[in-house]
Amino acid sequence: MSPLPTTLPDWLALLESRHAETHIDMGLDRVRAVKERLQLAFSCPVIMVAGTNGKGSTCAMLESVLLQSGYRVGLYIKPHFLDFNERARINGEMASDDVLITAFNAVEAARGDTDLTYFEFTTLAIAHLLSTSEIDVAILEVGLGGRLDAVNVIDADVSIVTSIDIDHTAYLGDTREKIGFEKAGIFRAGKTAICSDPVPPQSLIDHATSIGADLWLLGRDFNYQGDQQQWSFAGRTGRRNSLAYPALRGANQLLNASAALAALEALRMTLPCGAQETRAGLALVELPGRFQVLAGRPTQVLDVAHNPHAAATLAQNLGNMGFHRFTYAVFGIMDDKDIDAVIAPMASVIDHWCVTRLDSPRSADPAALAEKIAQLKPAGAKAGDFSVTVFDSPADAYANALSRVEENDRIVVFGSFYTVAGVMAARKSSLH
Structure with missing residues (x-):
């Protein structure tokens, strides 16, 4: 033994x-x-x-x-x-x-x-x-x-x-x-x-x-x-x-x-x-990753929402936050989730999607996710008002969102514990 x-x-x-x-x-x-x-x-x-x-x-x-x-x-x-x-x-x-x-x-x-x-x-x-x-x-x-x-x-x-x-x-x-x-x-x-x-x-x-x-x-x-x-x-x-x-x-x-x-x-x-x-x-009371709003500008929200009920609540909470010019999403989700019903309520609040693979064999394929999300593009959206980009990791997706965001915009990280954990780890390593 x-x-x-x-x-x-x-x-x-x-x-x-x-x-x-x-x-x-x-x-x-x-x-x-x-x-x-x-x-x-x-x-x-x-x-x-x-x-x-x-x-x-x-x-x-x-x-x-x-x-x-x-x-x-x-x-x-x-x-x-x-x-x-x-x-x-x-x-x-x-x-x-x-x-x-x-x-x-x-x-x-x-x-x-x-x-x-x-x-x-x-x-x-x-x-x-x-x-x-x-x-x-x-x-x-x-x-x-x-x-x-x-x-x-x-x-x-x-x-x-x-x-x-x-x-x-x-x-x-x-x-x-x-x-x-x-x-x-x-x-x-x-x-x-x-x-x-x-x-x-x-x-x-x-x-x-x-x-x-x-x-x-x-x-x-x-x-x-x-x-x-x-x-x-x-x-x-x-x-x-x-x-x-x-x-x-x-x-x-x-x-x-x-x-x-x-x-x-x-x-x-x-x-x-x-x-x-x-x-x-x-x-x-404190609890990481549940509609957690980080200090500072631009506004950043971490939420582990990964099912339709949680996504609908997240969309409502984002809608109650007041004006933001553009909202960037860092989004990755497991393949066994009801993906259509998770992204549907979020479509009205997100302009730019940074879609990521997750560090799990159950991860949804980001390219397939991007195809689904592209169909949600609002009619009449001007160039620069809507985008879907694919990444290999939450850290890469988050880095891209940070590079594009302006002070009056916001970033929302959601879809899975793995998505939020990946961004938390990236933020922690950038502080050291």
Whole structure:
């Protein structure tokens, strides 16, 4: 048997090489078996968050409010942009290489001859790390779906489903009803189950009822209202008035914030959060790559929008930003996405497209993307008002956009985590 890696990059390389040989088996038996051998259990409340869009924002708001309230918080969030360590946070700080390596070693020892995918292995490792850390609450973001996601081997005290839209159809189904059923798989009997989608699929409601979960629905059990200065939240047992808007920008953030506040209301006896701490948590929350507007001119926006619902929201948010002469897009997307429905809402806000290949075998071919986008050229567009250019990497596409943009223009980077991560890495290397 070869010795185990001693550095985090070597561990991740080993897991990736194994992953290529491990068939993705859509079941939890293997993960559950290793979890039991690890004796993985949480002695604090666990909040689990699933959904097509809004998961990361909801997790970040929960973390921020709970940290402001003085609690020790463990967070598992994904994917990462630059460093794997971003996926595991303890008290607002990324986990160190050393504690992650220790957790990987623990999973490897418990695994025996059970094959695990990269995602299953790392999920167990981070859950083990959080469960053995001194924390008051754990927040776990679900990856794909819910019912069969590796995170779902853990029982949550409060489960949140943020939104249900069409994505990952090969695994989750091609209707909101099928996908809603998969997301509802994180609900537990007798525990709080929150759904902040304004139009929840009946399948989600039926599943929550059939297992005896305590279902909280937006508009029935909790709601929000706001004006231009502030907003308020009403739950089952109380109201929170005069709240600052979340620091995360965009049209759906009050839905996400309401889901977070509903979860905190459900846990108010164990984890009470004061009004001032709640306001501060929402005002100070940060999350890279979700309608993230960079400082300075020209305006630059990073957004991981990669499905129709997220793209429509991004287009709306860009439309609300005020006048910009031209908008340049750095755009790359995975081939298995509903590409036509992602670019359709963006066509009205983008003038110049810098289309890129992504560093993944699933990357859509940029030349084929360019052909699709060329058909969206507005009738009567003058020369110089519309263009589509193809690049081999997000860094090259971004460099081209930067070279052409003027102070009153803007750049929007979207289409995939890989697109945003590629631009983040390029910006980081240009600073050094």
